[in-house]
Amino acid sequence: MKILILTVWVVGAGITGAALYGIAYEVERMESELAALEMEIRNERAAAHGLEAEWAYLARPARIEELSQRYLPRMRSLSASQIGTAGDIPYQPLPDVLDVLNPEDLATPASTRIIQ
């Protein structure tokens, strides 16, 4: 009886110890993984930050203006006469479906006609 109890204790202690070590090493591994990930995030953030600064430098209005003058000479700045409201567009009634004499015209898309 005494030996049985002792065996149970010893085995129990052994299992607990092994599990404890297992968990401890697992935690250590995860921690180093976390540290690596956080390091990576920090580096990525720093890189993104640098790229943002570079973007701000490349997209500065003075440079965009110069580039547009060089490569888009026909693009002009917008004038008030080019801006209108939806109401300025003349109203064009859609053709009434019932008025269409040949329904096939309506059903055939333009593209198929070109192919034929």
Added chain:
Amino acid sequence: MSERWHADRIAGASGLRRRRGRAFGPYMPPRLDEDVRKALETGRARMLVAGLFMMLAFAMVGGRLTQFAILGESDQHSPVAHRTADKPLKPRADIVDRNGEVLATDLPTASLYANARRLLDPQEAALGLVTVLPDLDYDKTLKKLRSGRTFVWLRRNLTPREQLEVTALGIPGIDFIPEYSRVYPHGPLLSHLLGYVDSDNTGIAGLEKRFDGTLDGADAALRLTIDLRVQHIMREELRSAMLEFKAKAAAGVVLDTSNGEVVALVSLPDFDPNHPGKARDAARFNRATLGVYELGSTFKVFTAAMALDSGVANMSGRYDARRPLKVAQFTIRDYHAKRRWLSLPEVFIYSSNIGAALIAQDIGGKRQQDYLRRLGMLDPLPLEIPETGRPIVPSPWRAVNTMTIGFGHGLAVSPLHLASGVAAVANGGIVHEPTLIRAPRGVTGTAGQRVFSESTSLQLRKLMRLTVLNGTGRNAEVPGYPVGGKTGTAEKPGRKGYVGKSLLSSFVAVFPITQPRYVVLAMLDEPQGDESTNGNATGGWVAAPVVRKVIGRMAPMLGIAPTMADAPELRKLQLDITSEGRELASY
């Protein structure tokens, strides 16, 4: 087992002598009762104590082992604790414009230092460094390397390439410290607003100085009210006008009339905040907020508003502008002299100094001061940069001061003061403190204080519209975007009173005049007229075109719908002054 053996065992070492004695003497039966039992108990107690002690020691060793296995070596060296205790160098927060465009940011760099005691050959090290970093001075570097100090800066903020090249030299005793360096991607575009930092990234001018504490280590960027695009437009147009008219300096402001937000603020000449050391003093000076000037006729906006608001004049009031006005030792003349009686709108649109002086006289000094104070014209602006100018106010405020201030002389304010005051006149009569910091979403700014009535504001909008249609401000009209405004041409006070030829020409516009959203101000310091302006260098000729171009470019960008020339809301602003019997268009 004999009792004797027992006695011998228990008596132990102490019984040596007795045993010897007993060997020679006759046999004596041991006295078990008292002595032996006592000794037995002592032994047991000692064994118990020793056992307990051993158990405790083993328990401690075991516990410590378990602790090591689970928690690692010690708490201080766990990776989690390490990260929080040894914080990485934190960059200074960004400054962004109202749309989130980056205006100022921190980039990581490396700074080079030397431990002169660990150097093997200072001469060789100095030679190597000079070849890699050509801007280093050989003699100075050598002197630093021979100084024997354990820490001496060699150069701050190296680029990654430079750092790589220095590392490749493999000199012992020199090393890098990671640092952050402030970068302004837009160069001189916002120099006077942002200010700049010193080599330790401490703000020493502009917003960098004012928000030095909050920017350091903050996570969120500082969001300004500035619109980068409008700022660029204003700077470009001012710069080309400055070149065209050979002006010494220029300033420009775009202000939101509804809340006092500064959308653009330009002072020329300017400098590159990336290299503040190279800037001349004239370039560092912020003319839009720190400089105070007698701005001239643009002040007639306030004179007319005060007169109409207080009821000392109405639109049909008439003023004798037939001849120059003599007050004390001053003579007040008209620049665009009409030499006849003028109505209040005519005084305004032809910018009659005589008329404005007479109106100011009617208003009275006390009331004028009161209005100007409420408009903020007599105190430094509460803007969020340290560079704000204190207005130069006449003391004592004599009757002649009242009259000259009526047309903008004798009181020096900053251009931003003027823009802020005109915004209050135009927006329905409510003055807002100008601000550079965009309020977080959901937070509305201060309500502002009413200075003028709604009807006064409407009448002034009519007058400003008329100035652009028929008066001195015709060069400011933008097709599709109805503008109202007022010219200002001030003679600069020289050493011997006012010098006729050095002018301070400005134009302040409100647009869209039908429903004001922005005040646009342009000012040129000592412009020279050319053929295109018939030799004129007045506000209407040199500053009004700047305002026209700025409005023409910024309005479509900011999504302001154009107004047709015959729109009903524009017709409401028409001021009919031909009933006086004179045809306006002939002037």
